[in-house]
Amino acid sequence: MPVFVWEAKTRVGEMKRGEMEADTADVVSQRLRQQQLVNAKVKKKAAEISLKLPGSGGVTTKDLVVFTRQFATMIDAGLPLVQCLDILSSQMENVAFRKTLFDVKTTVESGSTLAEALRKHPKVFNRLYVNLVAAGEAGGVLDTILNRLAVYIEKNMKLVKQVKSAMTYPVLVIAVSFAVTVVLLVFVIPVFQKMFQDFGQALPAPTQMVIDLSQFMQDYIVLILIVLGAAGAGFAAFLKSPKGRAKFDAFILKAPIVGPLIQKIAVAKFTRTLGTMMSSGVPILEALDICAGTAGNVVVEDGLKRVRSKISEGKTMAQPLAEIPVFPPMVVQMISVGEAAGALDTMLNKIADFYDDEVDGAIGTMMSLLEPLIMAFLAVILGGLVVSMYLPVFSMAGAVGG
Numbered sequence: 001m002p003v004f005v006w007e008a009k010t011r012v013g014e015m016k017r018g019e020m021e022a023d024t025a026d027v028v029s030q031r032l033r034q035q036q037l038v039n040a041k042v043k044k045k046a047a048e049i050s051l052k053l054p055g056s057g058g059v060t061t062k063d064l065v066v067f068t069r070q071f072a073t074m075i076d077a078g079l080p081l082v083q084c085l086d087i088l089s090s091q092m093e094n095v096a097f098r099k100t101l102f103d104v105k106t107t108v109e110s111g112s113t114l115a116e117a118l119r120k121h122p123k124v125f126n127r128l129y130v131n132l133v134a135a136g137e138a139g140g141v142l143d144t145i146l147n148r149l150a151v152y153i154e155k156n157m158k159l160v161k162q163v164k165s166a167m168t169y170p171v172l173v174i175a176v177s178f179a180v181t182v183v184l185l186v187f188v189i190p191v192f193q194k195m196f197q198d199f200g201q202a203l204p205a206p207t208q209m210v211i212d213l214s215q216f217m218q219d220y221i222v223l224i225l226i227v228l229g230a231a232g233a234g235f236a237a238f239l240k241s242p243k244g245r246a247k248f249d250a251f252i253l254k255a256p257i258v259g260p261l262i263q264k265i266a267v268a269k270f271t272r273t274l275g276t277m278m279s280s281g282v283p284i285l286e287a288l289d290i291c292a293g294t295a296g297n298v299v300v301e302d303g304l305k306r307v308r309s310k311i312s313e314g315k316t317m318a319q320p321l322a323e324i325p326v327f328p329p330m331v332v333q334m335i336s337v338g339e340a341a342g343a344l345d346t347m348l349n350k351i352a353d354f355y356d357d358e359v360d361g362a363i364g365t366m367m368s369l370l371e372p373l374i375m376a377f378l379a380v381i382l383g384g385l386v387v388s389m390y391l392p393v394f395s396m397a398g399a400v401g402g
Contacts, residue, residue: 263326
């Protein structure tokens, strides 16, 4: 949809300027008249040249947090909703987010609620965001809800960043060691092989095994790459299938070292999300439905759907939640106490804070266990290759010395 630049006067003669997305200039003029703006001059905005690389214009979590914080401050200061959106969209550096906010502003100007306008952009504003905004609009506490949303997004972003940083190191080390091993087998070992052939002596068994492996990789490197690519594609297809995803998610929850961390992350995310929504006035069934959809693990998602079903039948949350192995007895007991005291949202937020710290500890424990395992892996693979290549040299040196 094209963007138009407009300039108009208020009834008291004050000049106002802005931008608006619309099908035609006449539509823009009509909307300005509805806002009691006169003598409007409207022209189509020149196309912008973006210096960003393709695919780099997406809305980041940081963009969303900054927008939400600023939006809450403006609403709290008493600025009209459309004016807030106009100011925030005009100063937004992210081109993709700017266009989204222009569309939201246009939709609100046409008479829709803010939640309805945000719902048109699910890639930027998820169900949690939209439902909380709807609750804030209905209760007249939009600024409070937006501040809670900003806190929630920041904490969730911190959690994701911790997990990513923890997983980057082992994955990077294993990838580099694999690449070095391939280079040694394909390019370096053949040089040693030619040198050993000139000796005319039988090679030690480890050395011969490495040379045979090197020869195999040289002969079938293309086939090996095809098999690895097919295996990767097959695994991706397996994860996309419902049964495959369920089996993988169940496995990862029970996996050593990583499993306890995933469980703690699941508990922290669930309690933080549900606590934020319940304290904002979102009905519990709707909140549980959103929690299930954003769980990120099929086992947890199916469990939360069963919890929602049981609650709709009149049961408390703690009873069906105890049947999900991801949630420890302590969490279930605290939720039960919160339900009995009528302070479930407060209790959920306390559990979330506790498990945020638990995730920090679990990441530290995981790294302390993974580091020696990675070092041992490197010693066996790379050290084994180097030692096997020098065994013939040691044997000949011993023979000459004898």
